[in-house]
Amino acid sequence: xxxxxxxxxxxxxxxxxxxxxxxxxxxxxxxxxxxxxxxxxxxxxxxxxxxxxxxxxxxxxxxxxxxxxxxxxxxxxxxxxxxxxxxxxxxxxxxxxxxxxxxxxxxxxxxxxxxxxxxxxxxxxxxxxxxx
Amino acid sequence: xxxxxxxxxxxxxxxxxxxxxxxxxxxxxxxxxxxxxxxxxxxxxxxxxxxxxxxxxxxxxxxxxxxxxxxxxxxxxxxxxxxxxxxxxxxxxxxxxxxxxxxxxxxxxxxxxxxxxxxxxxxxxxxxxxxxxxxxxxxxxxxxxxxxxxxxxxxxxxxxxxxxxxxxxxxxxxxxxxxxxxxxxxxxxxxxxxxxxxxxxxxxxxxxxxxxxxxxxxxxxxxxxxxxxxxxxxxxxxxxxxxxxxxxxxxxxxxxxxxxxxxxxxxxxxxxxxxxxxxxxxxxxxxxxxxxxxxxxxxxxxxxxxxxxxxxxxxxxxxxxxxxxxxxxxxxxxxxxxxxxxxxxxxxxxxxxxxxxxxxxxxxxxxxxxxxxxxxxxxxxxxxxxxxxxxxxxxxxxxxxxxxxxxxxxxxxxx
Ligand SMILES: Cc1ncc(COP(=O)(O)O)c(C=O)c1O
Numbered sequence: 038x039x040x041x042x043x044x045x046x047x048x049x050x051x052x053x054x055x056x057x058x059x060x061x062x063x064x065x066x067x068x069x070x071x072x073x074x075x076x077x078x079x080x081x082x083x084x085x086x087x088x089x090x091x092x093x094x095x096x097x098x099x100x101x102x103x104x105x106x107x108x109x110x111x112x113x114x115x116x117x118x119x120x121x122x123x124x125x126x127x128x129x130x131x132x133x134x135x136x137x138x139x140x141x142x143x144x145x146x147x148x149x150x151x152x153x154x155x156x157x158x159x160x161x162x163x164x165x166x167x168x169x
Numbered sequence: 170x171x172x173x174x175x176x177x178x179x180x181x182x183x184x185x186x187x188x189x190x191x192x193x194x195x196x197x198x199x200x201x202x203x204x205x206x207x208x209x210x211x212x213x214x215x216x217x218x219x220x221x222x223x224x225x226x227x228x229x230x231x232x233x234x235x236x237x238x239x240x241x242x243x244x245x246x247x248x249x250x251x252x253x254x255x256x257x258x259x260x261x262x263x264x265x266x267x268x269x270x271x272x273x274x275x276x277x278x279x280x281x282x283x284x285x286x287x288x289x290x291x292x293x294x295x296x297x298x299x300x301x302x303x304x305x306x307x308x309x310x311x312x313x314x315x316x317x318x319x320x321x322x323x324x325x326x327x328x329x330x331x332x333x334x335x336x337x338x339x340x341x342x343x344x345x346x347x348x349x350x351x352x353x354x355x356x357x358x359x360x361x362x363x364x365x366x367x368x369x370x371x372x373x374x375x376x377x378x379x380x381x382x383x384x385x386x387x388x389x390x391x392x393x394x395x396x397x398x399x400x401x402x403x404x405x406x407x408x409x410x411x412x413x414x415x416x417x418x419x420x421x422x423x424x425x426x427x428x429x430x431x432x433x434x435x436x437x438x439x440x441x442x443x444x445x446x447x448x449x450x451x452x453x454x455x456x457x458x459x460x461x462x463x464x465x466x467x468x469x470x471x472x473x474x475x476x477x478x479x480x481x482x483x484x485x486x487x488x489x490x491x492x493x494x495x496x497x498x499x500x501x502x503x504x505x506x507x508x509x510x511x512x513x514x515x516x517x518x519x520x521x522x523x524x525x526x527x528x529x530x531x532x533x534x535x536x537x538x539x540x541x542x543x544x545x546x547x548x549x550x551x552x553x554x555x556x557x558x559x560x561x562x563x564x565x566x567x568x569x570x571x572x573x574x575x576x577x578x579x580x581x582x583x584x
Binding site for chain 1 (some may be wrong): 517518519520521524528535536537545551580582
């Protein structure tokens with residue numbers, strides 16, 4: 038099955054940007070009761086740019102794989118652009134639509150990322166897109 | 170006891186005509202809900218096409234027919250579980266509503282501040298949360314019978330210790346939807362009665378799968394769901410002893426549950442109608458009766474034997490696969506094990522397992538199975554994968570599951 042393409046599985050087995058960094062200036066923890074996925078995203082934001090991104094936690098291959106891929110993708114992005122990302126961008130990143138149930142696993146790290154940004158900007162974290 | 174002809178049974182279930190991603194459906198999630206035979210599906214449309222009318226109130230022919238069919242269904246269900254009469258059965262939406270009904274009627278009147286309510290570490294959320302809510306309302310104390318060291322069945326010593334606290338109520342599952350462990354509810358009911366406790370048995374996973382005899386068990390309440398026993402969703406059953414039903418206050422107020430209403434007061438209707446306020450799920454009740462006909466024709470004893478055979482086969486096959494962990498009682502204890510096989514593959518998250526099964530057209534459940542205290546706190550797993558059987562499964566379905574496990578292992582490069 039394509040969902041478990043080589044790339045996602047390899048990100049799951051050898052995740053990039055895993056661990057709690059010392060220089061992050063914001064973070065957010067998200068939990069998905071469906072799978073028990075538990076992901077914290079750490080960001081270092083400077084001058085409106087994501088300077089570094091990493092994550093910690095455990096979960097299914099879809100949530101961990103996407104967290105690994107997303108943290109790769111975030112580096113150097115404008116905060117405003119990250120705030121605008123949605124499920125479509127995650128599907129684009131994975132290269133496959135995991136279907137309605139598993140999409141929640143795939144978007145968990147983006148949800149945490151956007152909430153981490155909102156916390157950093159002292160905005161209301163609950164205003165993150167309901168689609169995620 | 171006749172062996173089940175699975176091919177013939179499968180033909181009675183229209184869903185097995187479908188293809189999932191081009192593959193025939195292998196349904197191994199009957200503990201969540203069962204599939205429905207054609208007769209049950211047809212009974213629903215027949216009611217709407219031929220005699221749709223409200224029950225209890227019409228004097229015309231089709232209303233009488235609907236009322237009669239609805240009441241007949243209760244008689245069939247009563248016979249299935251050996252309740253003395255349909256009058257001791259309240260139709261609800263599901264097991265969850267049945268348990269909540271007890272918590273808001275009998276328990277509301279009889280449990281007070283400082284009283285103990287006893288459940289077990291094997292309960293479904295629906296046999297935990299209503300008691301937590303009651304405990305909060307009343308200032309009562311919720312206790313748990315713990316599991317043995319293998320986390321496979323109730324700990325005998327804990328049963329004694331907890332019953333010694335003289336609980337008002339023991340609410341206990343007959344068969345765990347996570348582990349498949351069958352509890353000796355007859356012996357534990359006897360012990361609980363000696364301490365003065367009333368006993369509620371959660372029969373959601375037993376009534377559909379094995380002979381259940383209320384008179385023999387001796388429990389005060391039994392709750393189960395129609396949708397897990399070939400019936401439609403939205404119909405469930407609460408059995409309660411007649412004197413308890415008589416003495417308990419009603420739950421919801423409204424039409425049908427009254428005899429007379431004055432401006433300031435009402436006289437409740439007779440049991441069980443006192444507990445069925447408003448227009449019920451008429452077609453659901455009728456179709457449940459048809460489901461019971463189907464089950465009794467096959468025979469509950471035959472269904473139990475069939476599931477035992479499949480469970481033994483699955484446990485033997487799965488225990489031979491490296492990196493697969495099995496939970497629950499070992500195969501030697503098959504007599505105490507229902508058709509539920511929880512497992513985990515080292516290094517693969519259960520949800521990934523279920524998704525890979527799905528890619529083969531196989532439906533299994535992955536998650537905490539609405540039993541978070543057991544799965545997360547006791548078994549210390551974020552989630553489990555679960556295979557569960559019914560009368561339409563055969564060894565080929567188990568073989569398909571084994572192949573899917575091997576596929577999952579190969580995707581994740583696990584040897
Ligand atoms: C043991 C047990 N109790 C209660 C329930 C709740 O049943 P329902 O959702 O039909 O109310 C279930 C369903 O999964 C169950 O397995």
